Amino acid sequence: MAHLTIYRETTPDSTVVSNIFIDEYMRDANDAQLKVYFYLLRMMSARQATSVSDIADKFNHTEKDVLRALKYWQGLKLLDLDYDNEKNLVGIHIRDLSAGREISSEANSGRASSFVPAPAVAPSASSRFSRTVSSETMSADAAPQPAMAVPSRAVLTGAVTADIAPQSSGAVAEDAAPQPFSAPAQVSAPAGDVPSYKKPSYSADQLKAFRDRAETAQLLFIAESYIGRPLTPPEMKTILYFIDVLHFSDDLIDYLIQYCVDKGKKDFKYIEKVAVNWAEEGITTPAQAQKQICRYDKNVYTVMNGLGKSGSPTRKEVEYINRWIKEYGFSTDVILEACERTVLATDKHRFEYAEGILSSWKRQNVHHKSDISRVDEAYRQRQKPAAPPKPANRFNQFTQNSYDFAALEEELISN
CATH class of the missing domain: 1.10.10 (Arc Repressor Mutant, subunit A)
Incomplete structure (x- = not known):
């Protein structure tokens, strides 16, 4: 009897997640990191390409959030990021979690699972606000890491180093009680320290002092013009946060809100994420922001x-x-x-x-x-050429005479 071929009309409408991931990695990941990893698995199983911008738009995150999540999973050896000579992200290699427990990477060669996203520029490791953790920070009493996965294909080592790592406890001191608002001076962080961009809890008096500033009225009017409605007190506090903590100028805040609204994002939570990313990149002028936007x-x-x-x-x-x-x-x-x-x-x-x-x-x-x-x-x-004029009839090239035959007939009869 001949063998039967079994097939289905559509692609599988499900995504398989390893139990190893659920048991050992899912617990410590945040919301954005889980979304990015699950979405990568979903796109890989469907054999579809994606990009950093597509993932950011899909989950209402910024491109920087997506890159951070990718660096997080790369640091845990769950995936590898492939870059071209210009440091553009061109590929993502999802590692086989079971390979590290059962068989060696050599035995798993040829089981590559990857897809190629649209180009996106990876953040420079020497960025002013790049998060790094020294070997001293990872002390012996740190939480043990899960079993390391082995890649299912050969990857280039040393192409990108993860610059997002778990921070030691107590790295950020608790905020002092908020003081009445005053225009802050630019303060540069000490060398080797990462600035804290934690949003304070502003009081009603601080918000009132901010609104009473002469230049605040114009800034709030511009923001309301972009958003298309009056701002709520929490949204005004967000703008105060841009000035007080992020040290944004009025021009940069204007450009920030305009950029987000042009993308169809009027939610201040999204606008705040973009602002924090710009601050971490050291952006202080609209020109620098425009250059950064073009990269993504x-x-x-x-x-x-x-x-x-x-x-x-x-x-x-x-x-x-x-x-x-x-x-x-x-x-x-x-x-x-x-x-x-x-x-x-x-x-x-x-x-x-x-x-x-x-x-x-x-x-x-x-x-x-x-x-x-x-x-x-x-x-x-x-563009069609005009039709050439018809040639004149060769028999009608002489001057024609016109006769009144009725008058000639009467003249002949009268004679």
Whole structure:
């Protein structure tokens, strides 16, 4: 009897999580770390690609939160992060948890489980606010680490070192009682220390003192204009936190709220996460923030790749891309269609050439990719050569006479 082939019409609608992970790793992980790891397993089982930006948008986290979670799991040897020569994250290798207990890594070669996300720049290990833990911090009485997993394929060692590690107890002292608000002076943290960005509990008197400042009224008005409603007292305290603890200028707070609202994020919890990430990166001006944003903006790198560009975009190139997306209102597929035509047409001044195409489509009311065929057909009709004039009849090339035959007939009869 012939063998039967058993198959299903759809892909499995489930994700398998190792019991080792549940028993030994799940307990100490926070909310963001668990979400990221489970989502990676889900995308790997579905054989789908993802990116840092996609994960951040999926769970309403920042790209920095996602990178921290990835570094956390890398530090526990549950996954490996692959980078290119420009330190861009290009791959994630999920390790086999059971391999460390049963068989060696050599016996598991060829059981790789990985996927490639869109490029995202990894934070520099020499960043001003990079979290590091010395060997002295990890003392003998620290909590024992779970059994180390063995990778299921060969990975490059030393490419990235985890710069997020468990902190020793008592590292952050309890906050002193809050004092009436006054404009803080810039204070630099001592060398080797990580600044604390813990949000204080501001009193009603402190909030009132903050609101009574002359410059506060304008800042709150700008924030309310972006959000589209009056701010609540907790939201005002968040802005006070930006100034008091994060030492943000009014211009940087303006740019921060504008950036988050443009992304469709009006929740102040999200805005606060972005602000803390900027503070940890040492960002103090809107120009520095814009440069940081470009590193993680998926649309920017998608368009750059579409035009055959690599590396970080210039300020002028970012202006072009933002104009196409925000001012012209084009979706990514329409922009990539213009990029494809640009690459086929020229090797130089590609942004200017693409600008010419997209501005023309904007004038011709192109809104979707399907509208482009209509514009192309109209262009072809305009380019058709005019029909040549018909040659004159060779028998009618002489001057024609016109006679009044009725008058001639009467004249003949009368005679």
